Amino acid sequence: MSEIGTHYDERSPIADELRDGQVHMWYWYDEEDQVPLRDAVHRITRKVTDTLGLRSGERLLDAGCGPGETAVFLAKRYGAEVTGITLSGYELDQAERRSAANGVAHLTRFERADYMELPFDDGSFDAVLALESLQNAPDPARVFAEFLRVLRPGGRVSFSDFSLESAREPERVATFMSTLKLPQLPTLGEWLEYATAAGFEIEEYTQCGPRVYGRKSKYIKAALEQREELLAKFGQAALDEFARRHHGFFVPRKDQIGYVIVSARKPRG
Ligand SMILES: C[S@@+](CC[C@H](N)C(=O)[O-])C[C@H]1O[C@@H](n2cnc3c(N)ncnc32)[C@H](O)[C@@H]1O
Structure with a gap:
């Protein structure tokens, strides 16, 4: 797992700067959409976290919290108590700094921990978020079992991630996967199956790949505009x-990589 921690230690500083503390994808409605990169990235934060239906004071686990912008947003917007975990020391420091700078340190805490083996008691959260973090899981079934365990009955999980949309030209997908350190690239159906096999009830899912990976050329243009900075x-x-390291991210065809947002609930018992 330290390999993944190092991957994000090395990758996150520039990604963080480009996307304002959100190390995840963007969402543009069409090629004419003029929303800047940071706002397009924030759309994903909003779209995914909206599906949790958070209420004030609820306890949220942000599993794979990145440099903390999502945790800060959720603490401010909902007054949620957010516990963020990551494998990256760089992200941990940034998350703590960002939370303090935004005046929500009393609502957040961050730890270096592995979602394969969560250091939390059974039933200790109302909701779990995994915003583009399950992609690195060596064993997604085990992670979903851990999420189920730490949720109270009736608790919710929402996650978003890449999905495989076409088995043609598999070498392109293999390059993408090794660049991002993805042990697997499930289809939407396989993602849903991981969650249901663990015991979750699916409540909502979206496939918005054409507006996410499908807009990769807009991302390249936006990133180049920030080049001097x-x-x-x-x-x-x-x-x-x-x-050089991210070249492989752009190798698949636009229609090969999807983006799924899934929300599910632990049965009330
Ligand atoms: C693509 S980044 C997304 C970060 C954040 N959710 C965001 O949207 O900005 C993936 C995150 O998952 C975390 N991660 C990957 N494998 C993990 C594991 N086994 N346990 C905990 N966190 C993990 C990484 O440390 C990183 O913070």
Whole structure:
């Protein structure tokens, strides 16, 4: 697991800068949509977390919290008590800094922990969020079993992630997977099956890949517009290395990679 921690230690600083503390995808309605990258990324934060139906004071586990922007947003917007976990020391420091800077440190706590083996008691959360973090799970079935265990009866889980949409040209998909360190790339049906096999009841799902991975050319354009800013902060060598490592992300055809948002509930018993 330390390999994944290092992956995010190395990747997140530039990704964080580009996307304002949200190390995840974007959502653009069409090619003419002029919303800036940071706002397009925030649309995903909102779309995924809306499906949780959070209420004030609820206890949320943000499993794979990145540099903390999502936790801060949820603490501010809902007054939720957010516990964020990540494998990356860089993300942990950033999450704590960001939470304090936004005045919500009393509502958030962050830990370095593995979602395969959660250090929390049974039934200790009202909701669990996994925003693009299950993609790195060596054993998704085990992670869903852990989510079920730490949720109270009636608690909710929402997750979003990539899905496999076409088995044609598998070598393109293999390059994508090794770039992002994905042990598997489930179809929407397989994602739903992981959740139901663990004991969850599916309540909602969306496939919005064409507005997410399908808009990768808009992302490239937006990232290039921030080039001078990034250059001043990180230097040419770091930018070149980031581009070299992420080349494989762009290799699949637009219609090969989907994006699913799923919300499910632990039965009330
Ligand atoms: C693509 S980033 C998404 C971060 C954040 N949810 C966001 O949307 O900005 C994936 C996150 O999953 C975390 N992660 C991956 N494997 C994990 C594991 N086994 N246990 C805990 N966190 C994990 C990484 O540390 C990272 O924070």
